[in-house]
Amino acid sequence: MSTPKNYLVISALGKDQPGIVKALSRKILDEGCNITDSRMTVLGGEFAILLLIEGPWNTLAKLESAVPELQEDLGLTIICKRTEGKVRSSNLLPYMVEVVSMDHPGIVNQLAEFFSERDINIEDMVTNCYSAAHTGTPMFSVHMSVGIPSEIHIAALREEFMDYCDALNLDAVIEPIKG
Structure with a gap:
């Protein structure tokens, strides 16, 4: 033992x-x-x-x-x-989310709200503010890892997330984490 x-x-x-x-x-x-x-x-x-x-x-x-x-x-x-040590749930699918937009208050909260309402856990998140090349426009980027329950239909979630981000004028990608 x-x-x-x-x-x-x-x-x-x-x-x-x-x-x-x-x-x-x-x-x-x-x-x-x-x-x-x-x-x-x-x-x-x-x-x-x-x-x-x-x-x-x-x-x-x-x-x-x-x-x-x-x-x-x-x-x-x-x-x-x-x-305690982290318990890996076998029913969670690891996904990476990338979001970029012009900087404005509330982006993190909006993304957190989207995932929280669907019982999707944000496991890791890094945000960054920077100036866009050539224009100097204030930009904001988010990189996060999420655990998506396996019973969620991924294609429907992806479409819903992309529509949500489009409505907020956020450029987004959601992809499985490989490896």
């Missing part, structure tokens, strides 16, 4: 500076834990990181107890939470 895996989610936020990832990953390694999933970005002048850490129960506890010192040393606000 295999030992159940233990997981800890760490969220950290603070002024962007070189060496944050090195210091966090070193502490995690020194405590005998492993980073199994992560997201990192700079938003404005702030560095934000989400880490899924795996390790024996006692090493995760040691890492949790080191958080106050890490916060002080790195100037970060750190939150830790124990969690």
Whole structure:
């Protein structure tokens, strides 16, 4: 019988500076834990990181107890939470959604509303504002991964989504994630 895996989610936020990832990953390694999933970005002048850490129960506890010192040393606000491993549902189909439009308030909310009303989970999302080439028009892009329940008719969903996006003047693509 295999030992159940233990997981800890760490969220950290603070002024962007070189060496944050090195210091966090070193502490995690020194405590005998492993980073199994992560997201990192700079938003404005702030560095934000989400880490899924795996390790024996006692090493995760040691890492949790080191958080106050890490916060002080790195100037970060750190939150830790124990969690379980992700359970992959065999009835969810992984799809990628890409949306681009002129920037205006409410795009994320509109997309979230569309998927939420159909019980489709947004599993990952990245948004970005940029200036269009040649014109400098403020643009907005969204890239997300969603889990579509297998009982949903994909062709009908795709048509409904494309009509929804057309009505909002959003250029969109929804495709299966391959691999």
